[in-house]
Amino acid sequence: MSIQRPKGTQDLLPGVIEKWQDLEQHIRTICREYGYEEIRTPIFEATELFQRGVGETTDIVNKEMYTFLDKGDRSVTLRPEGTASVCRAYVENKLYGGQLPVKLFYMGPMFRYERPQAGRFRQFHQFGVEVLGADKPIVDAEVITLVWDLYTRLGLKGLEVHVNSVGCPTCRAVHRTKLQEFLAPRREQLCKDCQDRFERNPMRILDCKNPTCQEITQGAPTTLDTLCPDCLEHFQELKELLTAAGVSFKVDPRLVRGLDYYRKTAFEVLVENIGAQSAICGGGRYDGLVEQVGGPQTPGIGFAMGMERVLAALQASNPLNNLTKKEFVRFVALGEEAQKKCFTFVSQLRRKGIPASIDLLGRSLKAQLKTADKAQARYAAIIGEDEMNRQVVILRDLTLGEQTELPFAETEEELIQKYREEQ
Structure with missing residues (x-):
């Protein structure tokens, strides 16, 4: 019996990984432009x-974390999200002692033990940004604008950007009381999870996807x-800043x-045509989190x-072909001497940053050209x-179907020029 990958994970294979690399490059570019490190x-x-x-009342902590004891009997957890780790690093490395705000981004795998489905895995990858040390609305607007610009x-x-304010501890206490008063007469009709949330975190009941709970909470105080x-x-x-930045929101x-x-501030970005898991970004303000992990009072x-x-x-929107960079030049060699010459050209071009390959x-010629087409x-x-x-190269344009001959001495420079023209 062969060994298979764990349930809820995936292998990112050639042909797919290039799309990941392109997405990562877009992310790095926009973060650099926005000043995030x-x-x-x-x-x-x-x-x-x-x-x-994250919070002991959350589904993540209660149901989904991969937690185990290491060999020193210490309880450790595979990270289920990135924000808590960034805040811990902010405190442990005393990043608050430098220039504020601290603007950071991360990419990497996260782990949650949940039921795998389309768009949801047990090992998945997140890109996130965190701004620590600034509490003005313009910071919130910049963060939302960054993700809007990336997706655009x-x-x-x-795309739909949904925004809300979940308030602060002062007004949340008022909301908690009003919401519990509203729900109390029908508390027993709520789903089991929401019955548990009634005392611990009743606001989360408003977010429940259970149809009965959604019906019960119609008209509830928000x-x-x-x-x-x-x-x-x-x-x-x-809201005024988002409007000024041209971000459409609801x-x-x-x-x-x-x-x-x-x-x-709490917000999500939703998109059409990817099934039930339509939210492709979520975030908000967490002004008390750094203190919870042992740091100084710090907005975030x-x-x-x-x-x-x-x-x-992207697959549903069908611009993926635009994201995937095509192979630029494939050298086709017939015979040992030709192969050595082609290998010389490929080595020189690669050292100058030109994507080049060789069989x-x-x-055979036919097989090599077929492979070049598939690539x-x-x-x-x-x-x-x-x-x-004759000391020449036949250069065939596989898109236009045209071909020319180039002297060996001019081949490298001509390919470099053509590559630059396409960038």
Whole structure:
């Protein structure tokens, strides 16, 4: 019996991984333009970090974490999300001692034990940004604008940005009381999870996808109904800034997100045509989180997006072919001497940053050209016995079907020029 990959994981194979690399390059480019620096944190952390940082009332901590004892009997957990780890690194490395705000981004695998389905895996990959040390609405607007700009550049269609304010501890306490009063007469009709949430975190009931719970909560008080003056002003200014930046958004009073640490701004980005898991980004403000993991009082805001879901959305929108870079030139050699010459050309071009390849199996001309077509190469550079004698390369444009002859002495420079023209 062969060994298979664990349930809820996937192998990223050639032909697919290139799309991941292109997405990662877009991410790095936009983060650099926005002034965000990369951070990399451990794949596993002390379990207490996520219990304190993510929240013990969340489904992630209660049901989904991969937690185990190491050989020193210490409880460790494979990270289920990135924000708590970034905050821990911010505190442990005293990043608060430098220039504020600290603007960071991360990419990497996360782990949650949940039922695999389309767009949801047990090992998945997230890109996220975190801004620590600034509490103004303009920071929230920049974070939302960054993800909006990224998706727009990628060519995603049918985007919706949903925003809400979940308030601060002061107005959340008022909302909690009003919501419990509203739900109390029908508490027993709520699903089991929401019955548990009634005392621990009743706001999460508004986010339940159970149809019965959704019906029961129709007309329930929302956080927008109880915002204190400070939170209301913050939310109003955020909406004005998003409008000024040209970001189309919708106010969603039922949007509360699934993590305990959110305050004030909460948002999601949704997209059409990827099934039930239509949210491809979510985030919000977490002004109390750094203190919960042992640091000084520090405001923060960020988002995370599942990269698998973004790629699924791109597949549905069908701009993936634009994201995949084609092979530029495939050298086709016939005979040992021609192969040596082709290998020289390929080596020189690669050292100058030109994507070039060569057949490694000594196949026929027809087979090599077929392989070049399958690799979506733009050019085939053909050298056989006759070309060796005449010291020329036949350069065939595989897109236009045209071909020319180039002297050996001019081949490298001509290919470099053509590559630059296409960039």
